[in-house]
Amino acid sequence: MNPRPSNTLRATLLQASAAAALSLGLLGAAQAQDALKIGFIGTLSGPGGALGQDQYDAFMLAIEQRGGKLGDVPVTVIKEDDQLKPDVGVQAATKLLQSDKVDIITGVTFSNVMMAIHKPITDAEVFFIGSNAGPAPIAGKQCSRFYFSTSWDNDMLHEAGGQLTNDLGYKNVYVMAANYQAGRDAVSGFKRNFKGNVIDEVYTQVNQPDYSAEIAQLQAASPDAVYVFYPGGMGINFIKQYRQAGLLGQIPILSAATLDGTTLPALKNLAVGAITSAPYAPNIDNPQNKAFVEAFEKAYKRPPSMYAAQSYDAASLLDSALRKVKGDLSNKQAFIEALREADFQSVRGPFKFDSNHFPDAAFYRVDVVEENGEAVLRASTPVNIATRANFHELCEMK
């Protein structure tokens, strides 16, 4: 990257073109020579599409708020949809690396896609800021100095869930998850802090539409509580069917990444009473979050989800680090150092990086409650996770 042009007219033109490209949505078409290229990969279609859309919308919101720039550098964002398919994700990553020659890649919604594209991207020494999926291996043995996460590792999400279940005093719990990497991580993470008895663990097909059979089995097992991990549309299907079986309110349901800002609008009051552990809820009380929620709701007419919040944090993180290096990415180690400082105000509250570049940030008990006739997510007490997987001990930064 060249130093900033001294010619102010040229700089203005660049900014104007970047801003115009943003407002027109013609992101790929912006040809501003000095604009930093950021590739966004996310699941934008199919049953998980709302998650990736939230990540993308929040990321673009952060750029828009800074006039088309991050860290005073004009940026263009090239959007790719992985369709929740690892092979499509690899194609998208290859395209971004080889033909678009992006400087930074961000996003990534699901763990199976992350597992497929993490190595090609970090091997190419392209900076990679994941804002959702956090499969355990990349937080541990396969960690890379080029990879940063603004979300969590999958285990942490469910360590918080297990801790919360424990704190609430449930002894016999029935555990269900989708049958893929993150689902497996979910159950192992859950069991780390849960001291009671897991009656049964059930894995269902990814994107399974109908859970009536599993719900009947669950009912027959009569547990104290149910813990589920069903992100996106799977969660909506499950909660609807759980309620129709007459179980919501009878057998308490706890979850992680199942009831969130993307699924609640489709469930509304059907989900009232469900408990979840989450890194974020729109009512988290800090000034940057208030501003974020207000701007997001104004721009997109819906409350932000945790996916949006994490992606917004990714943009804020990039903003802070790019400012520190004055937009110069030629010294890669310097930019990594700048990212590692995490010198930004996270909407999740206090935020710093562990040695594996995964965040050390709070998790909350989040309830679905009815407020003025509307179902909303309300964070209350932070969850104090007793035992962490400590993946960073396995991680040797190279």
Next chain:
Amino acid sequence: MSFNLFVIQALNGLQLGVLLFLMAAGLTLVFGIMNFVNLAHGSMYMMGAFIAAALYNYTGSFWLAAVLLAPIMMALGMVLDRIALSRLYDRDHLDQVLATFGLILFFNELARMLWGPSPVYMEVPEALGGAVQFFGIRYPAYRLLVLAAGLLVALGCYLLVHHTRLGMLLRAGATHRDMVGALGVNIRLLNALLFGLGAVLAGVAGLLAGPVMSVQVGMGEPILILTMVVIVIGGIGSIRGAFYASLIVGVVDTLGRTLLPALLRGLMERSSADIAGPAIASMMIYILMAVVLALRPQGLFPVQRG
């Protein structure tokens, strides 16, 4: 597994089956009678669910939404046939697959533009919100409605195809298309009606699925794949085949999902059973399809051609 649980699971299987039948009936008629591969059938299901959700949320009545949905879907199917599909009748299957795949992308994007990327809210009608008790079994009332509605539609289809003039023409068109045309029957209108009917059936499936499942962009594709499996097993073009195959697929899928993991746990270690169980269970219907294709390529209940 106790007897009660088995009954519940069998009901669950049947109910998935009738939902599949609503989809398969339209698809198999179009495929069998017009020799047309319509991948956009899943999109009709999605549009049905979205339109039903919009009507339901607007009018506040599930039943009114159901009544209004039918003519809308009929019109959608006929317009789609006139604008796009009728141009593809004489092309080969690959062209039809490509074009209707394009329609899937079109409808997904249309739904995204109209209703946004997030799933849409749709609730069970209030009267059917709870569970009913019978013979010591608790079963969601709404699912019984789905079961009943599906069986009624199946009966309606049977009567339509075998006991009406329209059905007679459809059956005639399936076997002697040119002859029917030569006798002065408006084949174009017949075709458009057929697409309209298929769209209505798919839309009704979407309406029934909406309160149980997530109404969202792309919801049509997974069910389309299952539907394809159903019509291959049942025999392409056969309504009777679609009916039996739907029930077989629904029951095999449901019982496979519940019985197989338990069965495998008896045979192998817990951890490997947990991995193998769901994997094999999700393959069951495809294995079934492969077996049927190997032994009876024409399907289990093919159309009897005179």
